[in-house]
Amino acid sequence: MLFLTSFLMQEVFTHLGLPLLGRPFTIPSSLYRSSPLKIHFRDTELSNRHILLIAKLLTHAIYTINEITFIKLKFIVNKWRRLLVKNIRWMTISLWMLGKFTISCSFMGVYVYASEIFPTNIRNLSIGFCEMMSRIGGILAPYVAVLARVSPFLPMLVLSLISAIGGLLTFILPETLNKRLPSTIKESSER
Numbered sequence: 001m002l003f004l005t006s007f008l009m010q011e012v013f014t015h016l017g018l019p020l021l022g023r024p025f026t027i028p029s030s031l032y033r034s035s036p037l038k039i040h041f042r043d044t045e046l047s048n049r050h051i052l053l054i055a056k057l058l059t060h061a062i063y064t065i066n067e068i069t070f071i072k073l074k075f076i077v078n079k080w081r082r083l084l085v086k087n088i089r090w091m092t093i094s095l096w097m098l099g100k101f102t103i104s105c106s107f108m109g110v111y112v113y114a115s116e117i118f119p120t121n122i123r124n125l126s127i128g129f130c131e132m133m134s135r136i137g138g139i140l141a142p143y144v145a146v147l148a149r150v151s152p153f154l155p156m157l158v159l160s161l162i163s164a165i166g167g168l169l170t171f172i173l174p175e176t177l178n179k180r181l182p183s184t185i186k187e188s189s190e191r
Contacts, residue, residue, distance in 0.1 A: 004166040007137035055106035056167035062099040119182040
């Protein structure tokens with residue numbers, strides 16, 4: 001899960017400046033002002049598993065909508081084309097920012113969930129392994145941009161598919177809300 005989340009996070013950070021064209025820090029920095037919203041979202045009665053599921057599926061939906069917008073725009077030939085072309089940049093920026101917000105919510109929740117799911121005696125080792133996999137995802141993320149040479153829709157398709165896979169993998173994770181944390185490997189396997 002950390003691999004997928006880090007992959008998405010690094011990909012968004014790597015390519016976020018492209019649609020912003022010269023103002024790469026103004027709009028993204030405004031998202032960090034929404035931290036109280038993220039904290040409130042995190043401290044609700046929802047479990048970490050549900051937060052991860054919601055964030056991953058929202059990310060998938062956002063990047064799918066972004067991809068469909070570009071595909072539709074390519075085939076529009078009527079009088080609305082000029083209006084859409086003029087506003088497509090802001091639609092793209094808005095969708096990227098919304099995607100960045102959902103990925104950061106997911107990134108925040110995945111670390112808390114990872115610490116709850118592993119038994120106490122191997123928790124540090126397990127978190128370290130997950131962090132290593134996360135870094136591998138971060139290393140691979142910039143190579144998605146190369147796919148744009150094949151087709152301009154492929155990078156967005158990859159982001160959408162990775163978000164969907166992350167959302168589906170969330171279904172196999174055990175529930176940890178109001179449950180005692182496992183102390184041993186045996187307790188963890190009994191969940």
